[in-house]
Amino acid sequence: MSIKDLKNSEDLFKLWYDEPAEVWNWDQALPVGNGKLGAMVFGHVHKEQIQLNEESLWSGGYLDRNNPDALAQLPKVRQLLFDGKLKEAERLCAIAMMGTPEHQRHYETLGDLFIDFYHDSDEVKNYRRELDINKAMVTVQYEIDGVNFKREILSSAVDDAIVIRITADKKEAISFRGFVGRELFMDTRTALNDSTVALRGGCGGPDSINYSIILKGTSEGGNLYTMGGNIVVENADAVTLYLTSKTSYLSNDFDAVAISTAEAVSKRTYESILQDHIAEYQSYFSRMTLQLGNKQEALELSKIPTDERLERVKEGKLDDGLISLYFHFGRYLLISCSRPGTLPANLQGIWNKHHTSPWGCKFTININTEMNYWPAETCNLSDCHTPLFDLIEKMREPGRHTAKVMYDCGGFVAHHNVDLWGDTAPQDHWMPATVWPMGAAWLCLHLWEHYEFTCDLKFLKKAYETLKESAEFFVDYLIEDRNGYLVTCPSVSPENTYRLESGETGSLCIGPSMDSQIIYALFSSCIEASELLNTDKEFAETLISLRERLPKPSIGKYGQIMEWAEDYDEVEPGHRHISQLFALHPSNQITVKDTPQLAKAARNTLERRLAHGGGHTGWSRAWIINFWARLEEGEKAYENINALLAKSTLINLLDNHPPFQIDGNFGGAAGVAEMLVQSHSNEINIFPAMPKQWSEGEVTGLCARGGFELSIKWTENKAYVTVTSKAGNRCIIRTPRFAHTSEEVSVEKLQDNVIAFDTIKGEDYHLEF
Missing domain, CATH: 2.70.98.50 (putative glycoside hydrolase family protein from bacillus halodurans)
Known part of the structure; x- marks a missing residue:
C-alpha cells in the first residue's frame, strides 16, 4: 500500500x-x-x-499574587517538617505560602x-x-x-x-x-x-x-x-x-x-x-500517516458511525482503525490549537464552553500542559511546540520575582499553574498541589527535548539561558536532609496524600521522588548543553556535584518505586497521578535495558495503582499507556488504549477527565507513537511495544531523537524501514530481529539486533527485518 x-x-x-x-x-x-x-x-x-x-x-490582567510573608516563614515551615510536625507545617504553609489572592486569571x-x-x-x-x-x-x-x-x-x-x-x-x-x-x-x-x-x-x-x-x-x-x-x-x-x-x-x-x-x-x-x-x-x-491493522477491515468499520464504534469497543470488540483515527485526531487537535505565534494549548485547547471553567482552564503544569506537547516532536509537529516555549519565556520575569520574594533564590520558579500572563505564584488553596516549586523546571525540559529531536544548535544556544536560569533556582533552593541528600522542602507529590503509621495524613513533605527526578533531568540537560555549546563549564561542574547528591529512585515495601522520601502508604492507592514514575516517562532514568530492577519496580507500581482503580481519568490512563510502552509491554499498552477509548473518551473522541480535558487526547496519541518507535535511550528502538493485534500496518513521518524521521511498512513476518537523516548524525537502531541494509553503507553490528551506521544529512537509508 x-x-x-x-x-x-x-x-x-x-x-x-x-x-x-x-x-x-x-x-x-x-x-x-x-x-x-x-x-x-x-x-x-x-x-x-x-x-x-x-x-x-x-478574565483579567496581571496580578502580583506573591505572598509577602512567605520568605520569613519558610525556615519555620522547613523546621516543622524536619521535626515531624506535619499538621503545624501545613497550617503555617496555608497562611504564609499560598498566593494572595489564591487564584490566577482563568480562560x-x-x-x-x-x-x-x-x-x-x-x-x-x-x-x-x-x-x-x-x-x-x-x-x-x-x-x-x-x-x-x-x-x-x-x-x-x-x-x-x-x-x-x-x-x-x-x-x-x-x-x-x-x-x-x-x-x-x-x-x-x-x-x-x-x-x-x-x-x-x-x-x-x-x-x-x-x-x-x-x-x-x-x-x-x-x-x-x-x-x-x-x-x-x-x-x-x-x-x-x-x-x-x-x-x-x-x-x-x-x-x-x-x-x-x-x-x-x-x-x-x-x-x-x-x-x-x-x-x-x-x-x-x-x-x-498511520494505518494499524488490516486496511480493508478499517475501511469496512469506517462505514459505522463513530459513536457506534465506541460502543463496540466498550463491548470488548477490537477496532484498530478507530485507534488510528484517534491518533490522527490527536494530531489534528494539536495543529488546531497550537500554531507558531499562538498561545499554547490550555486544559481544553481552545474549546472551553464555560465562563467559569473547570480548574480555570489554565496551563496546569504538574503534568497536563506538558502532556499536551508529548506528541509534538515524535508526531512530526515540532513547530507546534513553539507556543509552549513562548509561554516559558513569558514566565521568566514573574518567575524571578517569585523566586526572590518567596524563597530568596536566584533563577526563576513556577508552581503548578500558569495563566495568560505567566503568573508563577502558588495557585489555589489546596495543600496536595499548591506548594510545588517544580512547574517551570518540568516545562523547561521541553526545550531540551526539542533540541534532541531537531539537533538545532542555534535553538539550544537561546534555550540554554532559560534552562540554566531554571537550574539556578534549585542550586539555591535545595537543602540537605538528615541522610545527606539534597532535597526540595517544602514540596508535595502532585495532588497525592500519604498516611503516617500514626494514622495522620498529609501532603506537604520533604524531597518527594518526582522533584528529585525532574531536577536530575534538568541538571543533566544543562550539563550536556554546556558541553555541546562549549560554555559555562564552571556552572556545569557545580551541577554535576549537586546531581550526585540528589536522591535516586528507591524501591519500597511493595516492590514499588517510592513516591516520597519515606516509604509512606498512599491514602488513595489508585491515585490518578503516578508522579514517582516520571523517571520512566517522560524521562529516561529508568529503562528496561539499563535499570532492570527499577523497571521491575515501575511495573509493580503500575500494577498496584491499576489494581486499586487507577487510570480512572483520561489523562492518567494516557500516561499509563506511555508507561507500559516504555516498559516494552505491548499487550499492556494495547489493553490500556482500549480502556482509554472505552472508559474515558466522549462521543466526539475528546478526552474525558471527567469533565473534558484535552491532555488525554495528546497523551494517547503520544502513547501510540511510543509503542512503535522509541529513542530516549541513545538508540532508535523499532517496535519496542508492538502488540500482537498490530500484525500489519504502515507509518510514515514518525520522528526520533538525533534528527531522524522513519517510515515503516510491516506485515507479520517482514518490515521495511526508511530512515531519513535530517542532521547527519550517527544512527543506532535496535530491531526485534537482525536487520539488513539495502544499500552500500558501512554498518557496525553492536548486538545481534542492534546496528549502527553513519549518515549524511538529507539522505535516506533502507532497512528490512
Whole structure:
C-alpha cells in the first residue's frame, strides 16, 4: 500500500454521526480551530449552535499574587517538617505560602453563533455530520421536503476566520437568521452595515480583556440584510458567513482589526478560501500517516458511525482503525490549537464552553500542559511546540520575582499553574498541589527535548539561558536532609496524600521522588548543553556535584518505586497521578535495558495503582499507556488504549477527565507513537511495544531523537524501514530481529539486533527485518 493510497482513503480520516448532537450537548459537538479561533459545531437542523473561543479571552490582567510573608516563614515551615510536625507545617504553609489572592486569571468562552433556519418541516432524512481531519472541516448534510441542505464549517489560519458555507440543491431554499450571543453577559450586539453585525464586550472588572466578534454574510440569490443585531437571509441559493474575533490582549485596535479581517475574507471566493485552508492545514497534517491493522477491515468499520464504534469497543470488540483515527485526531487537535505565534494549548485547547471553567482552564503544569506537547516532536509537529516555549519565556520575569520574594533564590520558579500572563505564584488553596516549586523546571525540559529531536544548535544556544536560569533556582533552593541528600522542602507529590503509621495524613513533605527526578533531568540537560555549546563549564561542574547528591529512585515495601522520601502508604492507592514514575516517562532514568530492577519496580507500581482503580481519568490512563510502552509491554499498552477509548473518551473522541480535558487526547496519541518507535535511550528502538493485534500496518513521518524521521511498512513476518537523516548524525537502531541494509553503507553490528551506521544529512537509508 503506497502513501498515496493511504491518503486517498478519505473515510479513514472522518468522525461521523447519523444524528445531531443532543440539544446543547457539548460532549457530542465537533471541534475546528486555527490556533487562535476555536469552534464546536453541534449540527442541529433547525437551530444550529456553534460555540466559540478566542485564545486570549481571559478574565483579567496581571496580578502580583506573591505572598509577602512567605520568605520569613519558610525556615519555620522547613523546621516543622524536619521535626515531624506535619499538621503545624501545613497550617503555617496555608497562611504564609499560598498566593494572595489564591487564584490566577482563568480562560473564558467567547460565546455562541446561532443560526435559526426557517425550515417548514420537522421531518429530516439522510442526516449526516462529520469532521474530516484530513481537511480540517465539519460538514452537516440532511434532507427536508425533498431539498438537500449542506453546511461546511472551517476555521482558517490563512484568513484568520471561521467560515460557514450553506448550500442547497434547490434554488431559493435557504432562509435563516444568524446572531452571536454571550450567555449571562449584557454585551452589545449592533449592526455595522447591511451585511455585518458585531458583538462587543469584556470579561468585567477594571483590568478586563475586551473583545469584538464580527459576523458578516454574503448571499447568492435572495435577500441578505441586518435587523436587530441579526443577519437575516431570505430565499437564497447559497450563503457564506464569516466570523472573526480579536481581543485587547495584543492591541487597542482589536475591533478595527476584527472588522478589517472580516471584510478581507468576505471578498474572496469560498472555493479559494477552502483551497488555501486545506493546503495550509495539510502542510502540517500530511507529514505523517498511520494505518494499524488490516486496511480493508478499517475501511469496512469506517462505514459505522463513530459513536457506534465506541460502543463496540466498550463491548470488548477490537477496532484498530478507530485507534488510528484517534491518533490522527490527536494530531489534528494539536495543529488546531497550537500554531507558531499562538498561545499554547490550555486544559481544553481552545474549546472551553464555560465562563467559569473547570480548574480555570489554565496551563496546569504538574503534568497536563506538558502532556499536551508529548506528541509534538515524535508526531512530526515540532513547530507546534513553539507556543509552549513562548509561554516559558513569558514566565521568566514573574518567575524571578517569585523566586526572590518567596524563597530568596536566584533563577526563576513556577508552581503548578500558569495563566495568560505567566503568573508563577502558588495557585489555589489546596495543600496536595499548591506548594510545588517544580512547574517551570518540568516545562523547561521541553526545550531540551526539542533540541534532541531537531539537533538545532542555534535553538539550544537561546534555550540554554532559560534552562540554566531554571537550574539556578534549585542550586539555591535545595537543602540537605538528615541522610545527606539534597532535597526540595517544602514540596508535595502532585495532588497525592500519604498516611503516617500514626494514622495522620498529609501532603506537604520533604524531597518527594518526582522533584528529585525532574531536577536530575534538568541538571543533566544543562550539563550536556554546556558541553555541546562549549560554555559555562564552571556552572556545569557545580551541577554535576549537586546531581550526585540528589536522591535516586528507591524501591519500597511493595516492590514499588517510592513516591516520597519515606516509604509512606498512599491514602488513595489508585491515585490518578503516578508522579514517582516520571523517571520512566517522560524521562529516561529508568529503562528496561539499563535499570532492570527499577523497571521491575515501575511495573509493580503500575500494577498496584491499576489494581486499586487507577487510570480512572483520561489523562492518567494516557500516561499509563506511555508507561507500559516504555516498559516494552505491548499487550499492556494495547489493553490500556482500549480502556482509554472505552472508559474515558466522549462521543466526539475528546478526552474525558471527567469533565473534558484535552491532555488525554495528546497523551494517547503520544502513547501510540511510543509503542512503535522509541529513542530516549541513545538508540532508535523499532517496535519496542508492538502488540500482537498490530500484525500489519504502515507509518510514515514518525520522528526520533538525533534528527531522524522513519517510515515503516510491516506485515507479520517482514518490515521495511526508511530512515531519513535530517542532521547527519550517527544512527543506532535496535530491531526485534537482525536487520539488513539495502544499500552500500558501512554498518557496525553492536548486538545481534542492534546496528549502527553513519549518515549524511538529507539522505535516506533502507532497512528490512
